[in-house]
Amino acid sequence: MSELSIEFAGARYRFAGLNPAQDGLVRARFRALLCRDDAKPDVRIDIHFDPNSPAFMRRPSGPVEYPLAVVPGDESIAVAGAGFTANIDRSPFRAQMQTCLSDDWFVAAFENLFRIIACHRLFNEGALVMHSAAFTDGARGFLFCGRSGAGKTTLCGLADALDLEILSDELNAIRPRGGSFELLAMPFAGDFGGEPRRHPPYPLTGLLGLRQGGETSLSVCSKAEAVSRIVASCPYLNADPQLVDELASRVERLVQRHELRILAFTKDTRFWKVLDNEYRERATAVSR
């Protein structure tokens, strides 16, 4: 059995108990984020391989949406998916995974669990993790929150055509830093993007919601709509009775300090001219 450590957004996650096949799969997937095991991890995840247990949810046959159940409890969060179950302890924050998988399905199960663990870990550290697309022009970070179907992957495709650097089209985090916020890439991508890469934090310049169709434009929305859009975009946490009040309060504080704007866009690259001009002007106005 082996261990490996993965680091991103300032936290180290150590996975222990991997068999050789599982270890190889995870190392191949998260190659760029592997780090040395010599430092104490921030989160430890123990993996128990049990190839013959009949207790696991069976793999679905055919191309179906990957089923996942997440049940928040008082002291831990129970997770179950095809071929695995897991518990995430709230305090001390750590996790245990039981699985019968050690092929490509293991990577999917591993990522699904890692995603939930990372959302909670970052939230515990003051960050917000959102279903979102995010990209940078190298100096400014733009985050577009929205659930599935909002246009995140479409927008990432258009941004990629402009050589803007995509952080993720699925999950990104923002964290307070000094008097502003920084945008953190998460190593989980949806339909767009491949192997996770290391990214530095970027200053959060644009915090946006998406609306597809109509003239390409930016508009404002009420604080209540902003809170609604962002809370609805925060997976797992917005369904956790122990965390949902803190989540809503944190989002309320965010939108008091950083306006959420709505980007209406069509399937062309005009959106970037609108964003670039708008946020350059705003940055100039703020710095005066």
Added chain:
Amino acid sequence: MSTESEPPRYRVEPHARFRVMGDEGVFVLQEAGEVLVVNAVGAFIVEQLQAERSVEEIVIAVTDRYAVDQDRAQADARSLLDALLGAGAIRQA
């Protein structure tokens, strides 16, 4: 013993967190991970629900506050309550 039935009362579901923001209100439906926004009148009505007022009392409060006639206030309140019931944000007490 009174033969009159009690006017209906509604309560915010325990899993639904409500907060007023500016002129509007936000419901976080924790069990579903859904969020609803209600306008200023809607936020006022939900605050009345939280104060355990009946629908009749709420209609009177709305007519007083927003200077609308009773029929209009009743229709608006009924429409909002039906929508919130459908969304699982409130339940009949």
